[in-house]
Structure formats: structure tokens, C-alpha cells
Amino acid sequence: MKVWSTLSGKKEDFVPQGNEVKMYICGVTPYAEAHIGHAMSYIIFDVIRRYIKFSGYRLKYVQNVTDIDDKIINRANQQGIEASELAKRYTDSFFEDMDALNILPADVYPRATGEIAKIIEVIRGLIDKGYAYEAKGSVYFRVRQAASYGKLAHRDLESMIAGARIEAGEEKEHPMDFVLWKASKPGEPSWESPWGGGRPGWHIECSAMSLKYLGDTLDIHGGGQDLIFPHHENEIAQSESFTGKEPFARYWLHNGLLQFGEDKMSKSLGNLITIKEALADYSADAIRIFVLSSHYRSPLKYSREALAAAEAGAERLRRVAGRESDGGNEAETIAAEPYRKRFIEAMEDDFNAPQALAAVFDLARDINQAADIGKSFGKAKKTLVELAGGVLGLTMEAKNVFYYEEVAATEIAVTRKRDIYKLIDGVGSELLKEGRNIDTIRGDVNLLIGVREALRKDKEYKLADEIRNKLNSLGIAIEDKSTFPVWRITR
RNA sequence: GGCGACGUAGCCAAGUGGCAAGGCGGGGGUCUGCAAAACCCCUAUUCACCGGUUCGAAUCCGGUCGUCGCCUCCA
Known part of the structure; x- marks a missing residue:
């Protein structure tokens, strides 16, 4: 098996460390409904994971949930609810989406707020080794200390600074230093730490969780290409500095991004389609x-x-x-x-x-x-x-397909003499209803098909075809098989 | 500005040195009372454009044009 790794920039033979492949895929920050860009990423890694298992490996799959961050806090404030409540709402919704897309659940879904102890342990280790420093209650990672910083994104510090869109925080020693622990302002969710009340920075949780659940070296670390820099670059810096072991992940896999029209679909651009919206269609x-x-x-x-x-x-x-x-x-x-x-x-x-x-x-x-x-x-x-x-994880479930069940001849005879158009109209109005219930029309459709079968037998094709055409335009397709008819809801 | 990716039929999209996958759509046919479904046949002499390397290029090299991503929160 060959896999392209972002780190080396080429295809490599896939050789895991042991026969249990350790896979970590970056999850979501639950502050809004997940969109189909997320669906794309998680479908891709679901298939990769399924294929690896199919090839005979055992596999442990970990995916984080970043259930505390600035966007969650801001949104929760707007809505006047607790950050944890907002995060829970969208985390639950995310799991529903994953399930609906037939994406297998991860073995572990660690939450940032549930792993504070491990996060503090890693930050403390980084400070002890000189890779991090405290300033005004926050802790920053010292990028100049990590010799190979930039190796994943294939950039060096110089060229990044040349980008000149970096605002040097006055507490930081270097403009590219990033926050590991963020001092909380009054009223914000806060956890106790050796540096005072605060919350974890975005990148540190993934390092802490993967180290905790998968060990010092992962086989596969994956996510969207938009995570290469700075998120995954920072994860490498933190993890390798903390453990002193390289590589943190043997293979880095990144999926291309979903574009919507001319632009990337993203939360900040507001041009997204949620998974639930997509699944409705x-x-x-x-x-x-x-x-x-x-x-x-x-x-x-x-x-x-x-x-x-x-x-x-x-x-x-x-x-x-x-x-x-x-x-x-x-x-x-x-x-x-x-x-x-x-x-x-x-x-x-x-x-x-x-x-x-x-x-x-x-x-x-x-x-x-x-x-x-x-x-x-x-x-x-x-x-x-x-x-x-x-x-590939396709369900291949035929939804809304029904088989004709024989109807008593007497019932057909009675129906034929009465107004069959009324029956069709009844079916049509139920189908157009907002919260339509297919079960309520099954009997009527079946009866109509029974009538139609009788008509066909009598070679009264004109009326038989009319019934089929009318039902068809209502969204019910009828197939006259050689044995018995099958009908399906087409919309 | 720096780094990177891409430009293949009506649409989506594989292929990265040796006769251009697949899906959708379209046309014709078989089956059927007629349909539907399924199947069969056809639907890019050509891979943005220009030049080069080679016996041979969509595939390698150089240039031009165009599109997109990252460099800042993001799957």
C-alpha cells in the first residue's frame, strides 16, 4: 500500500509500527452545524480507515472534539447560554450527521474539556524543557526552539514572517509563537492550572489527546489541507518537543477542500451547506x-x-x-x-x-x-x-421501494366502479404534505396498482396508463416486472 | 508579495512517457401492450495555449493565459 504523505511530499510505502494502525483525525469545533466540507473530509478518512481494516490490519481511530474555544464562547454569549451547552448541542448534531452518512464511529472521541489534566501535563513538560514560557497567565510555545519548525508546511520562519499578516502580540517573544494555555477573562469558562485560570489553546489538545490515546508515535494523522498550517505544524512542534521522539506521525494525510462555486466553502465565508441540508435532498x-x-x-x-x-x-x-x-x-x-x-x-x-x-x-x-x-x-x-x-461505505439500501401485494378481486371490482381519481388525489395530497407519512398511502397505492393490473389484464390500456402517468407525476414510479409490479417514491 | 495545486468530452472526474477509466447527460437499439428498469451500440483522432526533449507526451522541460488553495479561525 502506498500513501502520499504531506511531510515527505511524496508517495511512500505504508508500513505501520505494529499490526494495530494508530490513526488520529482532527475533529470539529462544535459551534455550528457541520457542513458538507466536513462530510467530505470524514467520508474520505472513513473509507481510508475501512480499507486499512479490509487489508487485514487492526486499527484504533481517535477523533477529537474541540469543545471549548473562542468561537464557542462568543456564540454561546450571543445566545445567552453556557458554552458547554452550545458545544453539546452541536456535538450531538455532528454525531447524528456522521451516523446518517454511514461514517463508522471513532474508537475514542476525546473532548478538550475532558482532557485538561493531560493538556496541563504536556504544557508543563514543554516549559520544563524550555520549549514554552509563561506570560501574563498564558503560556506560549517558543517556535525558534523547535529546530525543524515548518517542515510539514514546507516553509521556514523567515518566509512566514514575510507574509506580514502576523500581529505580534506584545506578550510573545516571537510573532510566530502560539498559545498553549490561554488566560481567561472574567466570566469566561475557566480551568485551574499552575498559571492561573484559563483554557487550552487550539493546537495543544490534539497533541495531548493523541499522546494519551495512541502513544508517542501515530501511524496516520489526517485532516483537511487547511489544517496543515498552522494546526498540524504546531502539533508536530509540541509533540516532538515534548516526547523528544520523531516522528510524531509517520504519515500525514490531507484531503483537498470542497469548493462552493468559486470559493472554498467555509464557516467564515458563510457560503456553506450543512450536512443536514444536503441529506434532505x-x-x-x-x-x-x-x-x-x-x-x-x-x-x-x-x-x-x-x-x-x-x-x-x-x-x-x-x-x-x-x-x-x-x-x-x-x-x-x-x-x-x-x-x-x-x-x-x-x-x-x-x-x-x-x-x-x-x-x-x-x-x-x-x-x-x-x-x-x-x-x-x-x-x-x-x-x-x-x-x-x-x-466504500455505501448503504445500498433501497429506500421507499414497495412490492405489490395481491388485492382481492372483489375489492378491485368495487374500486373499479367507483372514482379511482379520488384515490389518486388522496395519495397526491398526502405526498405533498410537509410531514408526509408514506405508510398512510401504501394501501391506496397498492389498491390502485391492483386495479391497474386488472385493467391491463382486460387490455384497457388507456386507463391503466393514465393511472401510471398520474402516479408518476406525483412522484410514484411503477415498474411492471414480469412477476409483479414494484413501486417507488421518487421524490 | 511568498509557498503550493490545478486546467482532460455537454457536466463531474481518473489516468502522469506507449492505442484517453468511471459516473451523469444525450442519440440509437433490445426487452415491454406501451413504459420503467436493465442490457447493447454510439457520444474527446484528443487532454488550456505556445515552443522544446523523445522513435513516441495528456503525461517530462521552458514560457503564456486562466482558476483555486495556504500564508489568519477553518475538514
Whole structure:
């Protein structure tokens, strides 16, 4: 397996320290709803994690929650609630989103506010070793002391200062020094420390948590490209200075950022679409396919067209997964191995999900073809579910698909004589309702299909087609299979 | 200003020296009472532009134009 590491700037052979891969992915600061840029990042690392497990490694996955910081405090003040309450609200919401996107939960979700003791221990160690200093109740990291500062972002201190957008805090020795412990102002959330009341700086929590839960050296540390500098650079400086061990993380993986129109989607630009909004319009599978159809290190542009295309592709995979192998000749079963091989080769090469996905789509076509001509495809379907479901994390659940259940002839006869348009109208008005309940129309739709089947039998195609067309325009698609009709809600 | 990435069909997007993956869309066909779904065929002689290296370049080198990211909170 080859992985591109930001630190070396090239593809490297992936060799973990032991057979349990230690993976740390930067989590969120819960002060607002998570947006689809977050979805992109966490889907990518979910797939990477699933693939590593698929290859036979054990794995421990840690993701932090930065549940205290300036933005949380400010927002909470605006809303007149406690910072902890705001953080909890959005943390809960974040977990809901992750679950809805079929992202496997981390093994540990440490919270900054739950790890104060470890954070203080690390800061104290850094002070003792001369890498940090206290000033007016805050503690800063002394960047000049970390010889290799800038190695991840591939910059040196000089060129960073040349950027000239740095405001030198008067308490800092050097403009690039960053805060490890921030003295709290009156009324702000505060924790006791050797330097007085305060709260942890943003970067230190990740160092403290990864050291605590994964040890001095991680195998994979990941996050969005926007975290390379300063966040991950600072993590390296803190962690390696504290432990005296290099490297802090063997492989640094960073995903490209989601763009919205011409700009990056970000909280500060306010041009974001939340995960919940996206899920209201598109299935989790569609969002995953959208993300995985581009390489993880490349930027990706959000568009309704791209999501709609992904949804159509997702629908095709769902249908394949739902096809039943009606026996067929096992000896003639289609070979799934070539696809599996292609899939693995693609993923082995720096997690080339677009190519892996291409193999999945080709396999899907092969299965459909086999199904159409009555060949057996049980094993191939199993492979499809294993790869697309298990590794790429697609649910492939056909939602809102219903099978016609036979209706008594007498009931059909009675309904045929009465106003079937009324039935259709009833179905339509329920479908258009805000909090519509599909269950309430199932019986009526089923009855309409039963009537339609009777009409077709009697070759009264005009009315039969009218029923189908009317339901279709209401968002109910009917497929007349050779055995029995299937209907689905299309919107 | 410094650092970096990218520019491939109508749209999204792989490929990084040897005949241009995949998805969506579009056109034609098979199946069907007709549809839908599925399947089959077609849909980039060409990879922003210009020049160079090479037997051979979308892929390497130089230049031009354009887009985006980071350098400041951010997945």
C-alpha cells in the first residue's frame, strides 16, 4: 500500500509500527452545524480507515472534539447560554450527521474539556524543557526552539514572517509563537492550572489527546489541507518537543477542500451547506459517491448537477444490490475476482477511490447483464456488497421501494366502479404534505396498482396508463416486472 | 508579495512517457401492450495555449493565459 504523505511530499510505502494502525483525525469545533466540507473530509478518512481494516490490519481511530474555544464562547454569549451547552448541542448534531452518512464511529472521541489534566501535563513538560514560557497567565510555545519548525508546511520562519499578516502580540517573544494555555477573562469558562485560570489553546489538545490515546508515535494523522498550517505544524512542534521522539506521525494525510462555486466553502465565508441540508435532498450514498468520485487530495467543487449525477449512480448500485439471483447455473457464475483485483490495486495506490469506484460500476454492469440473461451472480453480488458497502461505505439500501401485494378481486371490482381519481388525489395530497407519512398511502397505492393490473389484464390500456402517468407525476414510479409490479417514491 | 495545486468530452472526474477509466447527460437499439428498469451500440483522432526533449507526451522541460488553495479561525 502506498500513501502520499504531506511531510515527505511524496508517495511512500505504508508500513505501520505494529499490526494495530494508530490513526488520529482532527475533529470539529462544535459551534455550528457541520457542513458538507466536513462530510467530505470524514467520508474520505472513513473509507481510508475501512480499507486499512479490509487489508487485514487492526486499527484504533481517535477523533477529537474541540469543545471549548473562542468561537464557542462568543456564540454561546450571543445566545445567552453556557458554552458547554452550545458545544453539546452541536456535538450531538455532528454525531447524528456522521451516523446518517454511514461514517463508522471513532474508537475514542476525546473532548478538550475532558482532557485538561493531560493538556496541563504536556504544557508543563514543554516549559520544563524550555520549549514554552509563561506570560501574563498564558503560556506560549517558543517556535525558534523547535529546530525543524515548518517542515510539514514546507516553509521556514523567515518566509512566514514575510507574509506580514502576523500581529505580534506584545506578550510573545516571537510573532510566530502560539498559545498553549490561554488566560481567561472574567466570566469566561475557566480551568485551574499552575498559571492561573484559563483554557487550552487550539493546537495543544490534539497533541495531548493523541499522546494519551495512541502513544508517542501515530501511524496516520489526517485532516483537511487547511489544517496543515498552522494546526498540524504546531502539533508536530509540541509533540516532538515534548516526547523528544520523531516522528510524531509517520504519515500525514490531507484531503483537498470542497469548493462552493468559486470559493472554498467555509464557516467564515458563510457560503456553506450543512450536512443536514444536503441529506434532505440527497441520499448518503449519493454524497459518498460524489466525494469518492474525485481523488481525496484534489479539491472538489460542490454542484447540484454533480450531486444529482451521483444520486443516479447510487440508484443504479442500489438496484443491483437488490436483484435476486434466481438460481441460474452456478458453474456459469460470473467472475468477480478481476473487479476485486482492480479495486484493490486502485486503493493500494494512495486510496484511489475514483478508480475503485469505476471497478464497482463495471462489476454492477456485469451483474445486471448476468441477471438479464439468467446467469447466476450470487458471488459477484457478494463481492459488490463487500467492496461498495464494506469498504466504500455505501448503504445500498433501497429506500421507499414497495412490492405489490395481491388485492382481492372483489375489492378491485368495487374500486373499479367507483372514482379511482379520488384515490389518486388522496395519495397526491398526502405526498405533498410537509410531514408526509408514506405508510398512510401504501394501501391506496397498492389498491390502485391492483386495479391497474386488472385493467391491463382486460387490455384497457388507456386507463391503466393514465393511472401510471398520474402516479408518476406525483412522484410514484411503477415498474411492471414480469412477476409483479414494484413501486417507488421518487421524490 | 511568498509557498503550493490545478486546467482532460455537454457536466463531474481518473489516468502522469506507449492505442484517453468511471459516473451523469444525450442519440440509437433490445426487452415491454406501451413504459420503467436493465442490457447493447454510439457520444474527446484528443487532454488550456505556445515552443522544446523523445522513435513516441495528456503525461517530462521552458514560457503564456486562466482558476483555486495556504500564508489568519477553518475538514
